[in-house]
Amino acid sequence: MAQAEKVLVTGGAGYIGSHVCKALAEAGYEPVVYDNLSSGYADFALWGTFIHGDILDTGKLLEAIREHEPAGLIHFAACIEVGESVKAPGRFYRNNVGGTLSVLEAMRLSGLRDLVVSGSCAVYGAPESVPIPEHAPLRPVSPYGASKAMMERLLDDFEAAHGLHTAVMRYFNASGADPEGRIGERHVPETHLIPRVFMAAAGEIPGLALFGDDYPTPDGTCLRDYIHVNDLASAHILALEKLRRGARNLKINLGTGRGYSVLEIVAKSREITGKNIPCTLMPRRPGDSPALVGKVERAAGDLGWTAAFSSLENILGTAWNWFVRDRERREFHLRRAPSIRA
Numbered sequence: 001m002a003q004a005e006k007v008l009v010t011g012g013a014g015y016i017g018s019h020v021c022k023a024l025a026e027a028g029y030e031p032v033v034y035d036n037l038s039s040g041y042a043d044f045a046l047w048g049t050f051i052h053g054d055i056l057d058t059g060k061l062l063e064a065i066r067e068h069e070p071a072g073l074i075h076f077a078a079c080i081e082v083g084e085s086v087k088a089p090g091r092f093y094r095n096n097v098g099g100t101l102s103v104l105e106a107m108r109l110s111g112l113r114d115l116v117v118s119g120s121c122a123v124y125g126a127p128e129s130v131p132i133p134e135h136a137p138l139r140p141v142s143p144y145g146a147s148k149a150m151m152e153r154l155l156d157d158f159e160a161a162h163g164l165h166t167a168v169m170r171y172f173n174a175s176g177a178d179p180e181g182r183i184g185e186r187h188v189p190e191t192h193l194i195p196r197v198f199m200a201a202a203g204e205i206p207g208l209a210l211f212g213d214d215y216p217t218p219d220g221t222c223l224r225d226y227i228h229v230n231d232l233a234s235a236h237i238l239a240l241e242k243l244r245r246g247a248r249n250l251k252i253n254l255g256t257g258r259g260y261s262v263l264e265i266v267a268k269s270r271e272i273t274g275k276n277i278p279c280t281l282m283p284r285r286p287g288d289s290p291a292l293v294g295k296v297e298r299a300a301g302d303l304g305w306t307a308a309f310s311s312l313e314n315i316l317g318t319a320w321n322w323f324v325r326d327r328e329r330r331e332f333h334l335r336r337a338p339s340i341r342a
């Protein structure tokens with residue numbers, strides 16, 4: 001039997017990276033996970049090979065590329081919390097910009113050509129209107145968004161100078177989980193809406209803090225474009241395959257083109273969980289844009305991609321299933337802890 005082609009995945013033990021590794025394995029590739037486990041989890045690295053490494057270590061990346069001879073690289077490893085980026089911008093620029101530079105240098109030195117990266121709608125900042133097309137100006141309003149915009153610039157320059165082929169996937173709100181419940185969203189601390197809604201449903205927090213209800217939106221709460229992580233995964237593989245066929249410099253929004261308000265998410269979550277979800281109105285969260293919804297026709301046209309998993313029912317249903325299972329796992333570890341210590 002022919003050996004499976006390998007794909008190197010930085011940050012492959014994280015939320016989105018692990019779902020991409022699962023999809024790669026299902027598509028017949030062998031993922032090679034490269035992760036320093038600073039925010040990823042060893043129990044998410046379930047497919048392919050695992051290398052414990054930091055993206056800032058160009059030598060180790062180069063070694064991984066030379067040893068495994070991957071067909072391409074998908075780069076996720078990055079800092080992701082917008083609020084944190086305001087408080088500690090240095091870490092964001094070091095990991096997201098310096099880290100991407102290190103990945104690009106390793107690719108240049110090894111001759112590896114094709115690169116798909118995890119981008120963000122945060123590069124658009126607070127746009128005047130939605131849906132946002134890819135040609136909208138990049139005016140990030142947070143260090144996180146700025147680091148992702150800088151990353152895009154690095155890719156453009158390396159592509160022009162060194163012949164790399166690159167694709168940037170600009171995600172809207174990644175959400176949902178593996179339908180089998182093996183991997184999902186697990187951030188510490190958790191700040192994202194859907195997991196916070198579930199924490200309120202499960203009684204882990206007294207209620208959801210609702211950050212503002214006076215936005216210029218239909219119900220006054222912010223609108224976001226929620227995209228299922230499995231749909232993100234399939235888009236990365238399609239993009240990599242398109243680069244391998246010769247495409248270059250792709251910039252692609254990944255969303256559904258439809259926005260849901262915070263209150264709509266809460267209402268649907270009450271239905272799906274069958275739980276009461278108390279909400280407390282709080283002031284607006286600094287840096288929140290009233291509406292972020294993507295124009296997503298390019299992904300369909302250029303990649304032949306559809307957001308097949310991204311109905312709100314499926315997003316919330318798979319996320320809740322994961323939340324409940326992961327909670328059992330956490331409690332199991334907590335119960336075991338005393339006997340381990342004894």
Ligand code: UDP
Pocket residue numbers: 082173191192193194196208209210211212222223224262285288
């Ligand atoms: N949000 C909220 N309460 C929370 C967390 C989030 O009201 O505990 C709101 C937040 O203000 C934003 C939306 O939910 O309008 C989505 O926030 P999230 O952090 O999930 O994603 P973001 O769009 O900021 O990347």
